[in-house]
Amino acid sequence: MISPGVARFLAGATQQTPFLVIDLDVVEQRYREIRAAMPYAKPYFAVKATPEPAVIRRLVELGACFDVASPGEIDLCLEQGAAPECLSYGNTIKKEADIEYAYKLGVPMFAFDSLREVEKLAQAAPGASVFCRLLAGSADARWPLSDKFGCSTDFAVDLLQKAAKWDLRPYGVSFHVGSQQTNPDRWDASIAAAAKVFGELREIGVELEMVNIGGGYPARYVDDVPPIAEYGDKISAALDRWFGADRPVIVSEPGRSLTADAGVLRAQVVSVRRPFEGGDRWIYVDAGKFGGLAETEGESIIYRVLTSQTGPTKPVVLAGPTCDSLDILYRRTKHELPLALDVGDTVDFLSAGAYTTSYSSVGFNGFPPLPTYCIGDKR
Structure with missing residues (x-):
């Protein structure tokens, strides 16, 4: 329940409470587990989960990429040795000045879910790879994320088409089925929606390449949750079902599951x-x-x-x-x-x-x- 390293630290702790102690070896273990469960997905650690320099350093050493949401998180990752090309600006709500800051540093990939965000990206990051966040249901998630972010598939097609006309590179779509998602089947409907966007854009000459399947993989709290291998298998089966042999580049955004x-x-x-x-x-x-x-x-x-x-x-x-x-x-x-x-x-x-x-x-x-x-x- 508690790692041996944390147990030793707590046994001798004299620090004033409250405080948090994190075992970096457990972070590494969880990273390796999710890589084994989803070898088809490149993990971009959601920095907001645990923005600790030592955690970022260990994940850099392991070859992870990073999902960032602000200039502060970008700076944190770069200071700990991450390469700019390994960062994805996954926040759909950004100041134009922050987009420009990230783009000039070499951050290559940006999320959006509204027309105004596409306009800002076209102005501040010409030629950048962009992806549209789709609405996704959060049923069975302990921390839902379905109201504030994302757009319909029809609107996503329109926005990605506009991105292509405005000198941006329409790279793909993303979604998030809710944090601490306890049902591995919840990815299926969103992967189907992603395939629909891919197909409709292909018909008008816009080829997408990437699906970001988000995070949501659970930690071990009071309630039992399925093993991470089950999530990997169910998501892989959904990708086969909706994309077949034409599977796109897959990106994931584990956060809680790596560090909690x-x-x-x-x-x-x-x-x-x-x-x-x-x-x-x-x-x-x-x-x-x-x-x-x-x-x-x-x-x-x-x-x-x-x-x-x-x-x-x-x-x-x-x-x-x-x-x-x-x-x-x-x-x-x-x-x-x-x-x-x-x-x-x-x-x-x-x-x-x-x-x-x-x-x-x-x-x-x-x-x-x-x-x-x-x-x-x-x-």
Whole structure:
């Protein structure tokens, strides 16, 4: 459940809580697993999941590419040794100045899903390879992504045709079936939609080359999920079904699946509210929604929890330390924690290596951002 390296670090930890510790060897292991499961797909790590320099360095060493969403993420990757041609600007919402910045550095590939974004790309990155993000359903995903991004297949055909006329290179399409996607069959409909766009554009003389199948591959939280090999097999079968022998270049964007299981977020109990008149027992820890655990919103991501106490347990409500009523981690989901758990005891959130530090507040209520310690760094 916890890697031996992280267990050793936590056993001797004297750092003030909360903090995150990430085992880079586990990141490497997960990378190799997804490469083995999807040898047909070039992985572009979604930097937003874990924007830690040591994580980026290790993935550069392994030959990964990177999905970036801002000049800051571009700079981070380049500073850690990534080549510009290994970056994909996958954010569909970009300032024209940021597009120009990336293009001048040599970033070759840009996403869009609206006419205005195509116009900006034509102006700031002439000749760049561009791909259109399609709408995709997020059913069975713990963190849906279906409302803010993407367009219909008909609109995608129109936009990619315009891109060709405006001196851009229409390279392909992308989609994302939702983060922590628990159903490996969810890629099939979106791959079918991608094949439809390919076929309609081919009829008018525009040849696409790439399908970006996004991320969504799950980490290991409370609920069981299929093995990554099953995702690889189901996606490969869908590609065969809809593209046949004419399979395009395939790009994937793993994020959570590479880094979540490598990390443990250690927190400390700061207060306990005892039950009265049959009420709930509340445990308040020093890491909340504004201190790294943002994905507990709606109890979407349910972390496994270990504590420094043992003995008889009862369900508790878990909450963060801030003066905000939204800062409740789990109320419907009743974690069974020891009755002996008290102020000063530690609470470890497992598989917390993704979307924790990157969501951590800069200083809400005066609490500092979540510090991170990476173990196994070869530098």
